[in-house]
Amino acid sequence: MLLKSVGQLITLRAMPSNDAHFPDPDLRRTFQQRLLRWYARHRRDLPWRKTSDPYKILVSEVMLQQTQVDRVIPKYKEFLRKYPSIGELAGASVRDVEATWRPLGYNIRPVRLHAIAKDTVRRRGGKLPDSLEELQALKGIGRYTAGAVMSFAFRKDAPILDTNVMRLLHRVFLGPGHPKRSKVLRHLWDLSAALIPKGRGYDFNQALMDFGALVCTARLPGCSTCTMRQICLSYPWTPDRNSRNRTGRPRRSVKEGSS
16 A cells, blocks of 8 residues: 555544553654655665565565565565465475575574464465464564564554664654663554554554664664654764663663673
8 A cells, every 4th residue: 555645644643542651642643744754755665565465475574584675685586486375385395495595594584484384374274364463373473573464464553663663763752772671662562553543554664664774774864854853852863872871871881780
């Protein structure tokens, strides 16, 4: 589902939340509108965005785990030429699947993907489930991958939180700091869900990932031209500022705190 016009954006509304720590509705709406305007102009042309097949989207999401997009694209195309359906992947030997996967690395991933395919064919007639709970019940599919399949294949308003999205939401709404602490992660998952404009999970989640990958990058974010700079609690981002906690005091390193 592609954006038809920027004019659509004025009607967007975030999913309701009762958490008093979430941004107010006006701020959420501003974030939604600015993000989707940016995405309408700058979205990446990626092969897995040209399909709604849950199997093909699952393959792309597993491949993209800790791997750069430009390395994944040719391998994704090769993999699907060899295993165009979940049934053909399930019928292959795990050794052949591992060989086809190389040299992407993290070689437990093709083993898990092959096991998911076999389980899906054996227990579900080759159809991936269309609920978060059932997807996560498949060994090897975590919360992020399940959310990605739900939003990109089944067009549901399911939250996602990969590294790029985590960094973007933390910087804009929480300020400088480190987003991988357990309490912060729980909050970011809730925030990711609350921000989705109703019925727009596909575009919104794709936009979050693109913006994090292209603008709100880890080391050299494009703060000077960022459309979020007026509302971002981390603006202007610098490595020194990011090393400080919410009170503004420098964080102690592990070495400093281990005496």
